Amino acid sequence: MISTAEAISLISDSTRPLEAVTTALSKSLGCITTEDVTAKIDLPPFDQSAMDGYAICLGGEDTYSVIGEIQAGDDASEFSLSKGEAVKIFTGAMVPKTADLVCRIEDIVEKGNVISVTKTPTKGANIRWQGEQIKKGETSILKGGKVNPATIGFLANLGIKDLSVVRKPIISIISTGNELISPDELNTLPEGKIFESNSVMLSSALHSLGYESRHSRHLQDDYNEVCKGLKKALHESDVLIISGGISVGDYDFVGKGLQENGVKQVFYKVNQKPGKPLFFGTKGNKLVFALPGNPAAALTCFYIYVLPALNKLSGQGFIGLPKSTSTLTTSLTKSNSREQFLKAYDDNNGTVKILEGQSSAMLKSFAEANALIHLPSHSTPQEGETVEVIKLS
Ligand SMILES: Nc1nc2c(c(=O)[nH]1)N[C@H]1C(S)=C(S)[C@@H](COP(=O)(O)OP(=O)(O)OC[C@H]3O[C@@H](n4cnc5c(N)ncnc54)[C@H](O)[C@@H]3O)O[C@H]1N2
Numbered sequence: 001m002i003s004t005a006e007a008i009s010l011i012s013d014s015t016r017p018l019e020a021v022t023t024a025l026s027k028s029l030g031c032i033t034t035e036d037v038t039a040k041i042d043l044p045p046f047d048q049s050a051m052d053g054y055a056i057c058l059g060g061e062d063t064y065s066v067i068g069e070i071q072a073g074d075d076a077s078e079f080s081l082s083k084g085e086a087v088k089i090f091t092g093a094m095v096p097k098t099a100d101l102v103c104r105i106e107d108i109v110e111k112g113n114v115i116s117v118t119k120t121p122t123k124g125a126n127i128r129w130q131g132e133q134i135k136k137g138e139t140s141i142l143k144g145g146k147v148n149p150a151t152i153g154f155l156a157n158l159g160i161k162d163l164s165v166v167r168k169p170i171i172s173i174i175s176t177g178n179e180l181i182s183p184d185e186l187n188t189l190p191e192g193k194i195f196e197s198n199s200v201m202l203s204s205a206l207h208s209l210g211y212e213s214r215h216s217r218h219l220q221d222d223y224n225e226v227c228k229g230l231k232k233a234l235h236e237s238d239v240l241i242i243s244g245g246i247s248v249g250d251y252d253f254v255g256k257g258l259q260e261n262g263v264k265q266v267f268y269k270v271n272q273k274p275g276k277p278l279f280f281g282t283k284g285n286k287l288v289f290a291l292p293g294n295p296a297a298a299l300t301c302f303y304i305y306v307l308p309a310l311n312k313l314s315g316q317g318f319i320g321l322p323k324s325t326s327t328l329t330t331s332l333t334k335s336n337s338r339e340q341f342l343k344a345y346d347d348n349n350g351t352v353k354i355l356e357g358q359s360s361a362m363l364k365s366f367a368e369a370n371a372l373i374h375l376p377s378h379s380t381p382q383e384g385e386t387v388e389v390i391k392l393s
């Protein structure tokens, strides 16, 4: 059986970034840009007032005659002020070229059509100059950056509607098992059945990390159904995330079904708890993860293996959840010959505790956890020792 480090390295070596596509700016959140983006206009596009007040043309006196008003959105390019004149102006409105500065409304006294300035600011005060943020022709964002909400706002402000980015993968989630009933299907469980939970858990994990599952299907433990379902999913996706049916039982058909569909096995089984029977394979550039069905094993394998691969496909490099170290406040009594990922609570102040209920079938402790502790095989760390922590939130 291979180690977790070997599994990670094999997945990374099999993963290539997807091609560039042009996407609507509004749909580009979390994407990696593939080109430098040049500003097509100055920002601001004109000299703008930064305050509500009066734009004045300095005249040597503290009083000014008010000759008009400029609202945000008005074209003031033809507006002309002579020395000693002022125009009422609002935040964001165009400042006439003949104005020297903007006085805040708080710093003047209004008397009819005349204002007295109680505190004259320096020349140029309260004006956001044309192009002071960025000038037409300059680079607004660099190739290889990750689009965040501010990037989208900045580019929208520049009038940019489309962006060239690395395409995000099309992902299918497949759950397998005769025992599974969708909670949407029935309210009461027939004997021997359980409510299906891995697909909604995995699609939520994807969503929380900036990915979406395009297709989700449930397959019965039937060889033909599994083969057909996998064929369809392989045809329509870049990444398959399968849960269950990958162990050694008579009705675990996922391994055989993948082989039948031409998926090349890269590895099967990792020396870890939970998630020992993890399968990873490829078909061309498509990636196939068959996660063990036990829910905590499926989610752990998703975070450790699937997420960094999705990030690499999307142009970000093979990057997983952030890691740090913390001091244990509890001790582990039993060692394991496998590496372990333990559900844990990290207080974000340097200490971490191992939670009760570490079975790979249990999600209760995972739901309370905000971290996984990664332990080497055969280790029994004690209270006070430093351990590696993978942050879930
Ligand atoms: N003889 C052996 N048996 C098992 C071994 C082994 O080495 N030898 N490994 C065990 C380990 S470790 C794991 S993990 C499981 C993995 O088995 P499968 O991937 O084939 O998963 P299933 O048998 O289909 O399911 C396991 C468990 O999880 C529940 N499950 C499955 N899918 C879902 C779902 N979508 N939602 C909620 N729960 C699900 C399923 O009902 C089972 O209880 O194999 C061990 N066996």
Ligand code: MOO
Pocket: 272, 273, 274, 275, 276, 277, 292, 294, 297, 360, 361
């Ligand atoms: O690998 Mo399994 O997830 O330990 O139960």
